[in-house]
Amino acid sequence: MNEQQRARRPGGRSARVAAQVHQAVTDLIGERGYGNFAVGDVAARAGVADSSIYRRWGGLETLLTEVVLTRLNAQSPMPDTGSLDGDLRTYAAQVAREITGPDGPAVLHLAVALSSSGQQGRQAGADLRAERTRQLQSMLDRARERGEPAPDALDVLDHVLAPMYIRVLFGMVPLTPDYIDGLVDRLL
Amino acid sequence: MNEQQRARRPGGRSARVAAQVHQAVTDLIGERGYGNFAVGDVAARAGVADSSIYRRWGGLETLLTEVVLTRLNAQSPMPDTGSLDGDLRTYAAQVAREITGPDGPAVLHLAVALSSSGQQGRQAGADLRAERTRQLQSMLDRARERGEPAPDALDVLDHVLAPMYIRVLFGMVPLTPDYIDGLVDRLL
Incomplete structure (x- = not known):
């Protein structure tokens, strides 16, 4: 060229x-x-x-915000396996792979740091969570439409995502497949 | 003087x-x-x-480490109400008050940041968690000695502490009494 x-x-x-x-x-x-x-x-x-x-x-804050949004939005699409059980297991394993991958802890720390930084960071953090919740909600809605009982999106946050996030943030890794499946079993 | x-x-x-x-x-x-x-x-x-x-x-890192250790170790002693249900509810409400109090989010952010900082920070973070786990374990052991079925300390971390930590780190507050009791109910 x-x-x-x-x-x-x-x-x-x-x-x-x-x-x-x-x-x-x-x-x-x-x-x-x-x-x-x-x-x-x-x-x-x-x-x-x-x-x-x-x-x-x-400046740095806008750049950091953009990096987090880009990384987290580039995550694999929400799974659609035909059953809530399959969807949640696939989703949880996907999130675990992402947050324990080479850049995962850094991106997770940044997402947490955003929420404690200025107004722009807080807004970016809130937008990011709203987008992820919307995607999760469609997965749960599909399950309900098929007649399967489904938890709330916030229950998935509290009992599947939060434990994995905290374990990675505290360096309590790896997240084993048995551990991840156990979180989903307990929720369902 | x-x-x-x-x-x-x-x-x-x-x-x-x-x-x-x-x-x-x-x-x-x-x-x-x-x-x-x-x-x-x-x-x-x-x-x-x-x-x-x-x-x-x-230097700054040692100072930050000392601040986190002091703040978190100054937390109220583990409750001893005579029942696991009472102990866990009191403990969860206590943690919620601490992490949503005036300095709570700052200390929580610092605890998370420690684990991503150098070797000394990671060690301090690990020591801090070991001490908190030991205290929690004695509460659970007392319940077992009374003949009550008790969860593992890690289940308390995953399903009571992690959801509260993540909600505070993400700015999803307040933590209502109903929400906190709901976490304990679900665990027991």
Whole structure:
């Protein structure tokens, strides 16, 4: 690709820069923990100028918010196996894989940190949870339409997601398949 | 108290400085979030010299660790009401009051942040959880000795503490008495 072609595809370069910057943020959270780095660290790690980050994201908080939203919304689609039991087991195993994966704890810490940061972070956290709850609710609604008794979305949060989140946040890993299935069994 | 008397009671002054510094840390976590302040900010807020903090704690991480350990160990003693049902309800209500109190979310965020910080933080987090688990275990052991069936300590973590922790970390408050009792009912 020559310079002229590159100039015609600003979207391609822009998307690549965004991906590098997002990965730099995720790496820095994993290595140093949330809050222990600045825009300059992200820029250096991503190989871009500080000014590119300020121009595009305004500052660190907006960037962090975007990273969390992008990572969590990129999660696999909600399962549709034909039974609530199958859906919940698949969903719980999927979440467990995500939060114990290479970037999982970092993203989970960031999601928690967002809710304790400023107004914008809190709003981003609330939006993120609303979107996840909506997806979970459609899974539970499908079960009810098939005539299966289904718990509330908040019960799934309290008794399947919360235990897994807290165990990962506290470093009590791995989450074994038996443990995850046990959470679903107890809920159903 | 004159200067001579003060000089004779270094423990009194030392304890007062420690209390001021601890409170400054808790305030800063509440206002700015974990990681968004340095030793100098703590010193300024507590009205002491930076060097006093470095001399006594070495650095920010040790200080943060000590604050979390002190706050969480200062929690009310484990209840002993004569029945597991009563003990668990009292304990859950106590934890809910602590984590939704003025400094509760800050301390909870710090406990989570510790586990993602360096080796020393992870060890402090693990020690803290071991101590809390030991206390909880004695409550459950007392119930078994009375002939009551009792859940495992990890079930209490997963189904009573984790849902409350996650709701506070995500800003889904207040935790109502009905909600808290519902968690205990479901566990028993």
